[in-house]
Amino acid sequence: MNPANYLYLAALLFTIGAFGVLIRRNAIVVFMCIELMLNAANLTLVAFSRMHGNLDGQIMAFFVMVVAAAEVVVGLAIIVMLYRSRHSASVDDASLMKL
Amino acid sequence: MSGALTTTDAAAGLLAAATSTGEAVQFYALGAVAVAGALGTVALRRAVHSALCLAATMVVLAVFYLANGAYFLGVVQIVVYTGAVMMLFLFVLMLVGVSTADSLKETLKGQRWLAAACALGLGILLVGGIGQAALGTFTGMGAANAQYGGNVPGIAERLFTEYVVAFEVTGALLTIAAVGATLLTHRERIEKATSQREQAEERVRAGRHLPPLPAPGVYARHNAVDRPGLLPDGTPSELTVSDTLQRRGQVREVASKELAEVAATEKRTADYHGRGQEERP
Known part of the structure; x- marks a missing residue:
């Protein structure tokens, strides 16, 4: 198997995630698509790590995971706050910066 | 798996x-x-x-x-x-x-096709880039993993020597994220919570429904609290069902449908026994 297959799969997943961010309007689903893109990037890092035979790529993927966890916590808190003030999780409803 | x-x-x-x-x-x-x-x-x-x-x-x-x-x-x-x-x-x-399903109606005209075109362009760009790159073959993780006696010790060695500053910073980041999420979702209570005694006094002052509200109907085939109790004339009473169920529209109507069912059953029984409806006591 060609080692580039992992990269092609990651590119495909990243593209699907980007497409989802563009077309979905539920803020939580948009957020899930962003997670999908982060995961695709992680797969690339792990595949490159194996290609070059050192652990630095895995360390990078590890840091991406940590930052993604922090991002999920803050992002979901913002979505919950938006839902409380507007009673909707749709990104179309949050068109103004203030209430 | x-x-x-x-x-x-x-x-x-x-x-x-x-x-x-x-x-x-x-x-x-x-x-x-x-x-x-x-x-x-x-x-x-x-x-x-x-x-x-x-x-x-x-x-x-x-x-x-x-x-x-x-x-x-x-x-x-x-x-x-x-x-x-x-x-x-x-x-x-x-x-x-x-329960809120995302509506698939487009608010911006042609947005879905534009998004599909953008995604297709991005995909072609990425695949083209990977196809052009001279990647070679896998070196393999064997030597790197074995150097410190395994994958986990190897990662620990990198993490706590070369990347220790980044590691500490991510620790700070996680702490800030936790505090930020707590701050964002915390809601300050503006008015004092009313006690049970104050609510009772308010009811007496308003002068309506001093006794407890009437109980719901007892048709407990599914869930007794969603059946409104019936007034003497057979109409359902809204007071007997909780406000929440009424707002959700989950109140089951017993007055018309099920009384009609009972009447139909009685009629079938009467027909089976060959009695007319007028013979019933």
Whole structure:
């Protein structure tokens, strides 16, 4: 198997995630698509790590995971706050910066 | 899944340098699952279904990490992503209304086609870039993993020497994120909570419904509290059902439908016994 297959799969997943961010309007689903893109990037890092035979790529993927966890916590808190003030999780409803 | 994991271990045990036929089979089988999960995440209308599809994709990616010799990341992927992050997503979904399906009506005209064109362009760009690159073959994680006696000690060695500053900064980042989430979701109570005594005094002052509200009907075939009690003339009383159920529209009508059912049953019985309706006491 060609080692580039992992990269092609990651590119495909990243593209699907980007497409989802563009077309979905539920803020939580948009957020899930962003997670999908982060995961695709992680797969690339792990595949490159194996290609070059050192652990630095895995360390990078590890840091991406940590930052993604922090991002999920803050992002979901913002979505919950938006839902409380507007009673909707749709990104179309949050068109103004203030209430 | 366990079969896939054992083939993974066997493949990566051989220093994960060469890609075996088993790994190719695993890649194509699970890669199809990962892409299907990703498409489901984007295409399914209900957010809970999207979340489950994404969890499937993440588990498949964990298997790929294991196949690539990243044992630590494979386990962390399952624990952190499918365990913690997806649980958090589902928790918030339950909080903000699980039943709201996303409307697929376009608000901006032609947005979906433009988005598809952009995604296609991005995909072609990425695939073209990968196709042009001179990648060579896998060196394999064998030597790197074996240097400090395994994948986890190797990562620990890198993490606590070269990347120790970044590691400390991510610790600070996680603390700030936790405090920020607590601050964002915390709601200050503006007015004092009314006690039971104050509520009772308010009712007496207003002068209506001094005794407790009447009980709901007792047709407990499904759930007795959603059946309104009947007034003497047979009409349902709104006072007997809780406000929440009324607002959700979950009150079951007993007055017309079920009384008609009882009447029909009685009529069938009467017909069976050959009695007319007028003979009934």
